[in-house]
Each structure stands twice: as structure tokens, then as C-alpha cells.
Amino acid sequence: MSTIYTTNNCKRSQLILCSRSACFTTNEAQKRETDRLPAMVAITVPISVDAIPLVKCAHAAAAAVPSVDLSAPGAAAAVADACRGVGFFKATNHGVPAALTDALEARAAAFFALPHKDKLEASARPLGYGSKSIGCNGDVGWLEYILLSVGSGSVAAASLPPSLRAALEEYTDAVREVGARVLELMADGLGIAEERRGELRRMVVAPAGDKGGPDELVRVNHYPPCPCPLAAGQRGVTGFGEHTDPQIISVLRSNRTGGLQIMLPEGRWVPVAPDPDSLFINVGDSLQVLTNGRFRSVKHRVVAPAEGQQSRLSVIYFGGPAPTQRIAPLPELMREGEQSLYREFTWAEYKKAAYKSRLGDHRLGPFELPAAVTQEATKADHHCSSNAVQPPAPAPPHVARVH
Ligand SMILES: O=C(O)CCC(=O)C(=O)O
Numbered sequence: 001m002s003t004i005y006t007t008n009n010c011k012r013s014q015l016i017l018c019s020r021s022a023c024f025t026t027n028e029a030q031k032r033e034t035d036r037l038p039a040m041v042a043i044t045v046p047i048s049v050d051a052i053p054l055v056k057c058a059h060a061a062a063a064a065v066p067s068v069d070l071s072a073p074g075a076a077a078a079v080a081d082a083c084r085g086v087g088f089f090k091a092t093n094h095g096v097p098a099a100l101t102d103a104l105e106a107r108a109a110a111f112f113a114l115p116h117k118d119k120l121e122a123s124a125r126p127l128g129y130g131s132k133s134i135g136c137n138g139d140v141g142w143l144e145y146i147l148l149s150v151g152s153g154s155v156a157a158a159s160l161p162p163s164l165r166a167a168l169e170e171y172t173d174a175v176r177e178v179g180a181r182v183l184e185l186m187a188d189g190l191g192i193a194e195e196r197r198g199e200l201r202r203m204v205v206a207p208a209g210d211k212g213g214p215d216e217l218v219r220v221n222h223y224p225p226c227p228c229p230l231a232a233g234q235r236g237v238t239g240f241g242e243h244t245d246p247q248i249i250s251v252l253r254s255n256r257t258g259g260l261q262i263m264l265p266e267g268r269w270v271p272v273a274p275d276p277d278s279l280f281i282n283v284g285d286s287l288q289v290l291t292n293g294r295f296r297s298v299k300h301r302v303v304a305p306a307e308g309q310q311s312r313l314s315v316i317y318f319g320g321p322a323p324t325q326r327i328a329p330l331p332e333l334m335r336e337g338e339q340s341l342y343r344e345f346t347w348a349e350y351k352k353a354a355y356k357s358r359l360g361d362h363r364l365g366p367f368e369l370p371a372a373v374t375q376e377a378t379k380a381d382h383h384c385s386s387n388a389v390q391p392p393a394p395a396p397p398h399v400a401r402v403h
Helices: 075-085 098-112 116-120 162-189 198-204 285-290 347-356 370-383
Strands: 003-009 012-018 023-027 040-044 067-069 088-092 127-134 139-151 215-223 236-243 249-254 260-263 269-271 279-283 300-304 312-320
Touching (some): 098 215, 139 162, 162 198, 198 312, 300 312
Parallel strands (some): 040 236, 067 088
Antiparallel strands (some): 003 012, 215 312, 236 300, 249 279
16 A cells, blocks of 8 residues: 655655655645755645645754652742743652553553554544544544543543553553642642642542542553655654643653654744653643643644654543633732633533644634733744744644554
8 A cells, every 4th residue: 555755855845655665756745835944754645735734843952841850849839930931841750650650551562562453442433542543633643542531540441451441540540640749739839829729630630439520531652663764854754743732731651762842932843852760741721721821831743753663652641620610710820900811611612622623723722812812922023033943833634554
């Protein structure tokens, strides 16, 4: 089966038609210039040339990922600084036992090694097993995954091997606690009075016995090495296209294979060096709203491993609130006269809108109030001075073939 690879490369775009045995190149697969940025390959089935998207990639850049020791005395301030600046940080001394992550990694790897037809038995869109297709609106990447709804002590996945389900349950119970602790540190770092500090935490951790509680998901992503030949200057294939997470907080753990990149506020992509002993914390859209823009929902993406590299395996816990939770700036954070940057919505409303959108859409856009747009424009003017690279356009759809 042939696959079309679209590439673009500093001043030129190419279309490469590639099978395992032969590759053909045509110029001008995309008319848009990418200036200095590109170097990532989008793999796609044959679609009209005009519809083939550009995928941009940063210049090589040293990782600018803050690291916070969660057990250190200054952790609250460091967490808040990281969330204001980048919206993302590496958490060390998080307390999740390595035995849990090792067990989950081994069982997930065994699951992904099953024949495709066996994995499909665990498929129950939009949850369950999936490959290539991300969401219901045409976004795809070079990966396969398991996406599950979780609640304390229950991973909703009847069709998964029981040992994998048990490992996921134990892991998510531990990681939920890390997310909750980090939310308390965030509240502390934001200067919220001690007696109100539990408010963010309570949004993602249901009181014992509460059935209508938070909306939590866990996702296990497997990115096999991609057999796509890369031209000089190209850096990889899209594993997971650029996006922000809609929830409040995401907690990510990966094996030793890199590929995750985050976008810095000035629009540069930087790689996140993998560290299986650490967790990575990600501010989601809802937390950006709850903090009235003080914390930044970070845009991120994954480049799939190249041929010859190890597979990437990542597990992400997404802490979202109950469907009826009102998402609006926390009153205790608002200064006198401060306006909300967003119109109020519930998590159910936002989730519905997110499900209808494309991965790279600016999902908060429709909820922004005019004041927010003005402030964002001012921020962008500020960030795009002199040597800053322009932020890329919203991520386009990518179609990939994993099997
Ligand atoms: O696999 C990763 O490292 C990150 C994937 C991701 O961003 C997601 O699943 O939302």
C-alpha cells in the first residue's frame, strides 16, 4: 500500500509518494511558504495538494522546561512561576512508585504488541483502542492509543486485558493524587488563602462515594517508529498534532523515547527531554480560564520516532471537572476592577465544543470576551519582537498510516 508523505522544507514544499520500495518527489505540494520553521513531515493519504497542510517545527532549541521538586519548600512558588511562564513543567519527587509505572508500561507494551484485530476488540469510539485517528473530526497522527474514562478505582474498559486494566487503575489513582497536590501548590503559589486552597483540587478529586464527580480520562499513546524516509533538514513525522488540553490539568509520563515538544510563549517549539522517573504537568484550557489567564494552557505536539528508534510510550492523566462545574475565574484571584477574559461556561459545554473542533483549533476563542482579544494581541506584539519566531497557524489535519 502506498502512502503519500507531504513535506516542506525551508523555502520549498514537496510531495513524496512513497511505498516501502520506492519514493517519488514532486515540488509544490503546498503553496504556503514556511520561512525558517518547517522540517517536520506530515503523512497523509492522497488528498488534494491544496489541502495538504504544513507542519512547522522549531529551530533546534535547548529545552526550556522548568523542573520543580514537589517535595521542596519553595515548590508552590516554583509551580506557579512555571505555569505563568510556560504552562508546563517537569515534576520530580512526585511520589508515584516506579513499580506502578513499570508495570503499566510493560502491560501496555504487551497490549500494543497484540495483532491489530485483537486490539480492535477493545475499540469503542470515542473511547477504547484507536489508531491514527484522533477524535471524530479527521485529525490523525502516527500513533495508536487507548483512551479511557476513569473514576477513583475504576477504569471503564471492560474489553481490555484484566492485568492492563488493573495496572491502569492503580496508576491513575496514584497520579490523580499528584495532580490534586499540584493543584494545591498552584493555589498556594497564586496567593489564595489557605482555607480556599482546596477549591481547584476539589474540581478533579471527587469526595469519597460521589458518583457524579469529576470527568477524568487516561490515555496511553504508543508511537511506533515511522518508516518514512526523511529528506535533509526534516525532523520527523507528526505523531500527535499540536493542541492544548481542554481539561484543568494533565499529568504525563513517558518512556525514554523523546518526541514531545511544547510551544514557548514567544512561539518557539522546544523539545522536552524524556525522563521516565519524572512526571510532566500541563496547564489545560480550563485552568487558564479559572486563573483568568494567569496560567497558560500550553500548546504541545509529538514527533513520532524515526525508523531505527525505540517506540515512544506515554500515559497521560487528564483531570477535568464535573460536567456541571462552572468554569469562570476564581473570585479570590480577581483584583478589584479586573474583568473576566472569558464568558462563563460549564465543563459540559466546553467539552461539547471541544469534541466538535479540530485538534489544533483555538478552542477557547469562542469563549473569549473582547477584552481578552485585545490583551492577547498586546501580548503577541510584545512577544514577537526582533528574533522571535512567528507562532505557527493552527495545526492542520494529518492523516497517517500506522498499520
Ligand atoms: O504522547 C504524548 O507524549 C503527548 C500526547 C498528548 O498530547 C495527548 O495525548 O493529548
